[in-house]
Amino acid sequence: xxxxxxxxxxxxxGFVATAFQACDMPERNAVRMAQLMVESDxxxxxxxxxxRLPMYIKRIRAGGMSVDPDISVISERxxxxxxxxxxxxxxxxxxxxxxxxxxxxxxxxxxxxxxxHSNHAGPAFLYARMPLEQxxxxxxxxxxxxxxxxxxxxxxxxxxxxxxxxxxxxxxxxDVVLDMATTVAAYGKVKTAADxxxxxxxxxxxxxxxxxxxxxxxxxxGLLLPIGGPKGYGLSLIFGLLAGTLNGAAFGKDVVDFNAxxxxxxxxxxxxxxxxxxxxxDVETFKTQIDGIWGEMKSSALLPGVEDIRLPGERLAATxxxxxxxxxxxxxxLAKRLDALADELGIERx
Amino acid sequence: xxxxxxxxxxxxxGFVATAFQACDMPERNAVRMAQLMVESDxxxxxxxxxxRLPMYIKRIRAGGMSVDPDISVISERxxxxxxxxxxxxxxxxxxxxxxxxxxxxxxxxxxxxxxxHSNHAGPAFLYARMPLEQxxxxxxxxxxxxxxxxxxxxxxxxxxxxxxxxxxxxxxxxDVVLDMATTVAAYGKVKTAADxxxxxxxxxxxxxxxxxxxxxxxxxxGLLLPIGGPKGYGLSLIFGLLAGTLNGAAFGKDVVDFNAxxxxxxxxxxxxxxxxxxxxxDVETFKTQIDGIWGEMKSSALLPGVEDIRLPGERLAATxxxxxxxxxxxxxxLAKRLDALADELGIERx
Numbered sequence: 001x002x003x004x005x006x007x008x009x010x011x012x013x014g015f016v017a018t019a020f021q022a023c024d025m026p027e028r029n030a031v032r033m034a035q036l037m038v039e040s041d042x043x044x045x046x047x048x049x050x051x052r053l054p055m056y057i058k059r060i061r062a063g064g065m066s067v068d069p070d071i072s073v074i075s076e077r078x079x080x081x082x083x084x085x086x087x088x089x090x091x092x093x094x095x096x097x098x099x100x101x102x103x104x105x106x107x108x109x110x111x112x113x114x115x116x117h118s119n120h121a122g123p124a125f126l127y128a129r130m131p132l133e134q135x136x137x138x139x140x141x142x143x144x145x146x147x148x149x150x151x152x153x154x155x156x157x158x159x160x161x162x163x164x165x166x167x168x169x170x171x172x173x174x175d176v177v178l179d180m181a182t183t184v185a186a187y188g189k190v191k192t193a194a195d196x197x198x199x200x201x202x203x204x205x206x207x208x209x210x211x212x213x214x215x216x217x218x219x220x221x222g223l224l225l226p227i228g229g230p231k232g233y234g235l236s237l238i239f240g241l242l243a244g245t246l247n248g249a250a251f252g253k254d255v256v257d258f259n260a261x262x263x264x265x266x267x268x269x270x271x272x273x274x275x276x277x278x279x280x281x282d283v284e285t286f287k288t289q290i291d292g293i294w295g296e297m298k299s300s301a302l303l304p305g306v307e308d309i310r311l312p313g314e315r316l317a318a319t320x321x322x323x324x325x326x327x328x329x330x331x332x333x334l335a336k337r338l339d340a341l342a343d344e345l346g347i348e349r350x
Numbered sequence: 351x352x353x354x355x356x357x358x359x360x361x362x363x364g365f366v367a368t369a370f371q372a373c374d375m376p377e378r379n380a381v382r383m384a385q386l387m388v389e390s391d392x393x394x395x396x397x398x399x400x401x402r403l404p405m406y407i408k409r410i411r412a413g414g415m416s417v418d419p420d421i422s423v424i425s426e427r428x429x430x431x432x433x434x435x436x437x438x439x440x441x442x443x444x445x446x447x448x449x450x451x452x453x454x455x456x457x458x459x460x461x462x463x464x465x466x467h468s469n470h471a472g473p474a475f476l477y478a479r480m481p482l483e484q485x486x487x488x489x490x491x492x493x494x495x496x497x498x499x500x501x502x503x504x505x506x507x508x509x510x511x512x513x514x515x516x517x518x519x520x521x522x523x524x525d526v527v528l529d530m531a532t533t534v535a536a537y538g539k540v541k542t543a544a545d546x547x548x549x550x551x552x553x554x555x556x557x558x559x560x561x562x563x564x565x566x567x568x569x570x571x572g573l574l575l576p577i578g579g580p581k582g583y584g585l586s587l588i589f590g591l592l593a594g595t596l597n598g599a600a601f602g603k604d605v606v607d608f609n610a611x612x613x614x615x616x617x618x619x620x621x622x623x624x625x626x627x628x629x630x631x632d633v634e635t636f637k638t639q640i641d642g643i644w645g646e647m648k649s650s651a652l653l654p655g656v657e658d659i660r661l662p663g664e665r666l667a668a669t670x671x672x673x674x675x676x677x678x679x680x681x682x683x684l685a686k687r688l689d690a691l692a693d694e695l696g697i698e699r700x
Contacts, residue, residue, distance in 0.1 A: 080629040110431030111625075112460040112628055137592070151659045154650030166588045173546050174561040176591065210653045218677035228577025234528040234662040237647070238516045241526065242487070245639050246630050274474040275459075280464055280596050289595050296602045297587070300504030303560045309501045312584040329546030 006327040007337065007350060008113060012050060013038045015338070015350045022345040023060045025067035029092055036126055041328045044319035045123040045179075051334055052120070055259060056089065062262040065089060065119050071096050074116075079108040082247060083115040087265055090121025090142075094270055096132040098138070101274035105136055109279035114247040114271040117197030120145045120258050121270060124165035125179040125316065127239075127316035131167070131176055131274040136239050136282045138167045141245040142270040143251055145258035148187050149224040150170045152233035155208045161186050161224065162239040167313070173294040177313030180234040182222040190219045195333065235296050244269040352542035355685065356677035357700060362400060363388045365688070369403060369466050372695040373410045375417035379442055386441045386476055390515040390653040391678045394669035395473040395529075397536055397538030399686055402470065405609060412612040415439060415469050421446050424466075429458040432597060437615055440471025440492075442552055442633045448480040448488070459629035463596040464621040471620060474515030475529040475585045475666065481624040482519045490515045492620040493594040493601055495608035498537050502583035505558045508602050510587040511536050511574065516635065516661070517629075521637035527663030532586040533574040539642050541570045545683065557622040593666045594619040 043256020598621025
């Protein structure tokens with residue numbers, strides 16, 4: 001177990017799948033969950049991968065999430081569908097949604113598939129990236145799994161980080177993959193700062209009288225700030241309407257804190273859009289143009305002190321390559337939690 | 351002419367249509383342009399309405415924009431289309447795009463229509479709002495008409511404000527209409543500050559060594575800042591790829607400054623999405639839920655010093671109502687420009 005702090009993706013996938021199967025999740029679901037969760041860790045989204053396993057298992061064992069959900073189509077048009085996720089893990093629901101969107105976009109050119117009665121699905125990029133293999137552009141939006149933001153000017157926690165991801169394939173360069181919260185900092189970054197005993201920079205949170213809040217251990221008293229002030233608030237609100245309300249999923253005061261209550265049904269909403277490049281352009285030409293844009297941005301003159309222009313998706317690609325080669329780092333605190341989980345489930349430790 | 355500084359919408363529409371017709375624009379196009387441009391002014395988007403008329407006319411007379419464009423479908427699927435705007439005004443091109451998207455969404459549930467060889471189209475909300483009459487949600491994104499932003503960390507002006515608008519219909523409350531640039535301030539606000547002799551707040555622009563730039567008369571040396579730092583940069587970039595590159599329209603270094611060169615073809619790109627609410631939900635129930643969300647946000651406790659929570663679209667609705675009743679204010683500087691334009695065209699002054 002000397003390599004516990006740097007495990008291979010295969011080994012981590014095996015552990016995750018075994019853990020879910022120990023909770024009676026069917027093998028095909030457990031394998032799919034493991035694949036997607038470890039894809040998060042490979043991509044450097046440490047707060048959205050195996051880090052979440054203990055919480056998912058807790059929810060499953062409390063009866064708050066189904067291991068074998070009946071994911072069904074509630075309504076359908078040629079280019080749209082609304083899925084009921086059967087209270088399954090968001091990964092399974094939104095994988096199905098992306099598959100359906102891709103299938104529909106092959107003929108229609110574009111497809112928009114929403115889902116209700118789903119759960120936390122990990123990082124947004126997973127689903128935005130799925131259409132890329134079919135030479136499509138992907139777009140994904142979710143209602144975040146807990147409210148940590150008020151409407152602009154208010155103090156009631158009615159909004160979440162409601163993230164958006166858009167993925168555009170390139171030819172020889174890394175794919176352009178934007179994956180962002182509508183808040184200055186995702187709540188996971190606040191929790192990470194607390195774990196590490198760090199102070200938060202001003203601008204991440206304020207308290208309920210509008211003063212900067214920089215102590216992450218006081219985050220429960222704080223309000224996340226949106227990007228661009230009222231603009232980020234507007235984005236979070238409108239994404240919530242599209243991913244939540246339109247799908248008959250929770251939004252606003254109906255959002256259940258995923259971490260606080262493992263039994264309550266979250267009714268998480270998300271949507272995914274697949275857009276077929278060939279409906280607009282020659283695919284190879286387009287992908288080569290994306291390479292060109294990559295080079296164009298990279299070759300900009302720099303501000304003093306800046307070493308490099310980055311494109312969205314650049315770090316994701318680099319981290320994935322690095323961790324596929326050298327393994328995924330598991331911090332000591334997480335390793336202990338996973339050991340305890342393994343013991344609890346009666347499975348072999350990681 | 352005592353009421354020159356507060357004109358009725360009808361009168362302003364008449365003036366705009368007459369001005370375009372004096373430049374040989376066919377009547378139906380001129381009337382449509384007038385209707386949409388004055389809709390901008392009614393909604394309070396003063397920088398995007400009749401304010402732009404002298405520039406549009408200048409471009410038309412220089413041969414840089416067609417008054418009777420052949421707007422054609424280049425490629426089409428059941429739920430998508432790509433239009434060639436025939437170098438016509440963006441208003442005409444994107445009206446057509448929205449009509450086509452709405453028509454397609456009626457059967458498909460969603461439709462995405464992009465355009466190339468278009469021009470500046472006024473404020474984004476005009477096109478996002480068009481699907482609302484058919485009980486659809488609208489979404490519109492454009493490549494901005496001049497680059498004023500570098501990639502994050504750089505100084506080359508390769509990106510524009512690339513705005514997004516999303517419109518969601520309500521029942522008894524104003525429709526929710528988000529209309530935002532991906533920059534902290536739209537460039538028009540910088541120009542307005544310069545006109546008024548005002549100083550800009552820190553955070554709007556920096557100079558090429560990264561220092562805050564607050565003198566708007568020096569804006570040509572400055573760089574607009576994106577909302578949320580790298581996030582707004584990412585949004586601007588990805589919207590540019592979707593609205594520009596995918597449509598075969600200009601993006602990055604190919605963007606022509608609409609104001610600087612009235613002869614060069616801008617090849618402006620935009621796209622509009624229509625999403626049929628009935629494909630997902632009962633329309634009346636949904637619109638009533640939007641009313642409910644409105645009330646929920648409004649009833650939040652407030653930060654000290656804040657009087658009211660606003661929703662996106664609230665000011666638009668209020669300003670439209672006010673100006674429909676009491677007329678549209680025309681500042682003295684604009685009135686002089688319009689008088690000069692009228693004289694130049696040999697038409698009656700406003």
